[in-house]
Amino acid sequence: MDRVHLNPPPAADVAERADAHSVAPLLNCLLREAAAPHGGSRDADGRAPDDGRRVYRLRGSGRLLRVLGERRPAEPEMYVSDAWQRIGHAELVKLVADELRRHTGLSNHELPAEIIDSRNALAALLTARARATAPDDLYLRSEQSLLTGHPFHPAPKARGGGPVATWLPYAPEAHARFPLTLLGLREDTVVEEGDTSALDALGEAPPGYRLLPAHPWQLDLVGRELADAFADGRLVRLGTTGFDTWPTAAIRTLYAPERDLFVKFSLDVRITNDIRRLWRHDLLKLRRTDTATAAALAAIDGPAAWLGDRGYRTADFAFEELAVLVRDGLRGRVLPGATPLLAAGLVEGFEGSPLPGAQDPAAWWEAYLAQVVPPALAAFADHGVVLEAHLQNTLVAVGTDGMPVQALFRDAEGVKLLPDVSRAAGWERLVYCLVVNHLVEIAGALAAHHPTLNPWPAVRRELARHDLPEIPALLSSPTLPGKTNLLLRWTGADGADARYLPLPNPLAG
Template identity: 75%
Template sequence: MERVDLIPPPGGADAGAPEDVADLADAYAAAPLLNCLLREVARPLPGREGVYRLPGGDRLLRVRGSRRPTAPEVYTPRGWHRLDHTELVKLVAEELRRHTGLANHELPAEMADSRDAVAAVLAARARATPPEDPYLRSEQSLITGHPHHPAPKARGGGPVAGWLPYAPEAHARFPLVLLGLREDAVVEEGDTSALDALGEPPSGYRLLPAHPWQLDLTARDLAPAFADGRLIRLGTTACPVWPTAAIRTVYAPERDLFLKFSLDVRITNDVRRLWRHDLVRLRRTDAATSNAFTGGTAAWLTDRGYRTAGFAFEELAVLVRDGLRGHLLPGATPFLAAGLVEGFTGSPLDGATDPARWWEAYLRQMVPPVLGAFARHGVVVEAHLQNSLVACDTDGTPVQALFRDAEGVKLLPEVSRAAGWERLVYCLVVNHLVEVAGALAERHAGLDPWPAVRRELARHDLPEVAGLLTAPTLPAKTNLLLRWTGADGADARYRPLPNPLAGG
């Protein structure tokens, strides 16, 4: 098993960590930033493992580890100089200015904010009690977060006290604020009846739950509505909710219900609002996806509908999503795929005594429903790590896949078949299977996960599969360059990544 200084072994930070939180936060924050730098702009130096030439042409960078690179060093006239996170951010900014010819003052601040957020989370986790439910532990395990993003834990630059009480990584749970929304201001579509069961509004009002962090962020804008009675406060929910990896999506176990909110904060590439243009197409997109999953073992967690205020359509929107229990096979326990990559206590990846068999079972659950939705229904499911759950039986063997988030689904022919396939390959193969395969191989030396992937893909009669199995490269999203150049977060741009499926 590969071991890298300062990054805890599989099992996450709960498995034991150095006492120096500052050093550990540097290591957690450096790994995804280095992944971006090495994938998108640096080039490996032939014959020198772990050494890369930076795009300016006159500097060399050395790192340790591969899946989570750390301990970055830059070569100077005095030899190799170890970079702390602040120095690494400065180096990345200098190299990107050379590489692109563009300046960007916002992204370095986000990188620093992301590192400071990790430090705050680590300190909070040391005092917190992890949830007993293994599913919730998997959702709340993502200290690193997106493994190929320069600032995966940035929280808008606001004070820690503003967001930490709602952070899944800190094992938070909290009640939602219950608002009364005057009936003449209600806008809704689909099945929102689950919201009405959360409380009892006075006559002339409908119930509208709100995320307390979002209420804080939009307090000034909403003040007139509270003043004139369009909104009233009705207390909080009787039971707490648990924030999931998506931060703005929470799970209410007692009601087996997911609720997704707007957050006026940039998290990874986008400001995480429930945008009007996504909400108005939600029912059609979700219906098409639900239909694509009919009849199989795999499940789609339906986005049933949304409710909001006409005067604050995006700010106060809440989306109602199916819970888990109505979809799970009897006796199966769900886990977030991203949690398997990050590591947490009780992960089925750690208990896999026959890793090759476990991996084949995982692929049998994950791959067919995504390819089938594309082939038979023209539905492109964003099956990336945070949208995918795997349910395991009592032995820890994968027996079912579950997928979520209609907001990210693409439909043919709204996008071209070629663009839809590229997006599918990035989400399912590059973002998802490459990462789980890497985590599994890290735990089991000598395991080659790719023959099993090739066999699973080859079972599917799709014209694109043959090209996927022979192409020299795969599309890898360029999150660092996307953010540096100020491209729209939904405007995915890709660079070629060596294809581990080819040549087998």
């Protein structure tokens, strides 16, 4: 459990750490999407640097940039007037904006502000986290561990630019926990589909009303729009739940351990690429997608499980704003005696993570692959289900010895079905989510703790066991698809409109 600090950390320390945490993903995006290696790892004058720095040429301007490290680059320096000059986070933001203007021919004033908001939010999270206590429950600790967050997004911690006080009480990174707000929704305005009975057990609604829980932050965001509904009685306030819920890594998805219930809400805030609403078009296809995915996972030989999205409830006059989705809990789905952990938390690191102390990292990695890879491939090959098997949608349960024994997948909103998308598009998405976003990151984190481990032969062996026509090309292709989050945000593309560029394929080495 994290130590409780009675005094906040020095402001200078917080600023330095916030800059360092924010520089790494921004550099990852810039170097992936708008730069190319310059002479391998050689310096501007052709000499190989002796400190592990790598040199890149920026595509927009042709300028040279060098960084320390590869997986989480740090200490950026620009080559100016025949010398390397260190640049901080603020200068890097200006550099990124200038490079993208040159590279795309487009201007964007919103994204630089979003990147700065992400850095400032991180500073607030660092301060709050120093005063907080991590949950005793290892699963919850893994969900609330993502201080840096998405390693390839320019603004992974942006919170919509609002004042810190409006969002910090609901931040998983600050180990928040809070009750749900309970509303009564007049029965003639209720819209629901699927099994929402768990919502009725959260409290008691007056006659003529149904219970509708709300995320307190979302209620603050859309409160003015609901004034008429409160005034005419379509909505009534019923207080709060008598128990706390814990925000998970997804922020708007909360877990109630006492009820073993996940609830997912709309949140009218841009987090990474999207405004996080439960969109009408996604809700209307929820039952079809969830049913197909549940059937696919149930048919697979092995312990893999699907945390189903059972149903949703909302108001006809605020369909997206007040929507709440009911998701399966963990009990009865996680193997007896096993502890589920968020895959993204394994990459970020948290007290109690099995990665640092793995006695046999090669065996640990083989066990991890054996749980995660087969169900994702079988769902695609045998059932036409494209799981969004990235780090935040995958839980890996470990036994008492820390070895992976089960994978659990979640979030029907991100699942694609064939033939709604073509097989080629579905395969590309699966490769990005499962291999690039997920396995590459877990492999990197494991190798950082155990430097003698080469993780890629085991990945090749695991993939080669599966009889999919796409596998030989995957294992021989020089490139893998990498999502372009920086360019997506800069060009104002729809966050769901994934665009990819080729990345070096470690499987082909």
